[in-house]
Amino acid sequence: VDKKVKPVAGTMPEEARVIRQFPEDPLASLPPLSPIVPDFVPTAKLTAERMEKININPDGYLWPEEERLFLHILQVNEKSIAFQDSDRGTLRDDYFSPYIMPVVPHAAWKEPNIPIAPGIKEKSSYRSRWFCVLKKNGDLRIVHDLQPLNRVSIRDAGAPPIMDDFVEPFAGYRCYTVFDLY
Structure with missing residues (x-):
């Protein structure tokens, strides 16, 4: 965590912009x-x-x-x-264009990982490190080290919505979100 890698500052390519429309x-x-x-x-x-x-x-x-x-x-x-x-x-x-993750020119990386049994290993041009941490309840949580991906990803500088403006109309009401239902 102390060596956190952030996405590259750059211009968002036009072909990576999400098109929102309502046909x-x-x-x-x-x-x-x-x-x-x-x-x-x-x-x-x-x-x-x-x-x-x-x-x-x-x-x-x-x-x-x-x-x-x-x-x-x-x-x-x-x-x-x-x-x-x-x-x-x-x-x-027809409502939202597919999301394209823009990256700067780079060579595909293959970082060493914990050995996986040959019977379940697949070939891929990218392979990142991962490790497990112990949760409070004793289960394991997989953590993917995506620092190499962050090094080549172009940061989406679009500003998030102002939460107060978004949440205010729901004041006093019960709301279920996708997080509640899945």
Whole structure:
């Protein structure tokens, strides 16, 4: 950590800029909500066990009708929820261009690593070091040493959004994020 390598300062290439566009109104294709909300029935993706893990209304903040509506909205939009890596998708190319990671000209590196059994080793033009650290609960966390990648990556100098402006409209409301659901 004391030898931290930061991305290279440089101009973001034009072909690496993310293009954001809305070819159609995404809200126009939302399925209409029925004024009478049906009771939740578990599906293959939204099983009773998974819904128990999500724990939608732990302290009773929502009224029973609101909780049923929330469950119904989750069920209607279950394709957008990922419980495992195979469920994850990508953003549609007609809304966002694919992300290109710009780098400066460089030679591919192959850093030595802990030996891997030949039966599971794959060939790659890049190979970075990794190591494990012990978590508080005793599990191991893999840490990838990406300092060589940072040496050749061009820093994206785009300013992040001002968090106060982003968060203020949600004051006083409960919000679930992708981090809560996956």
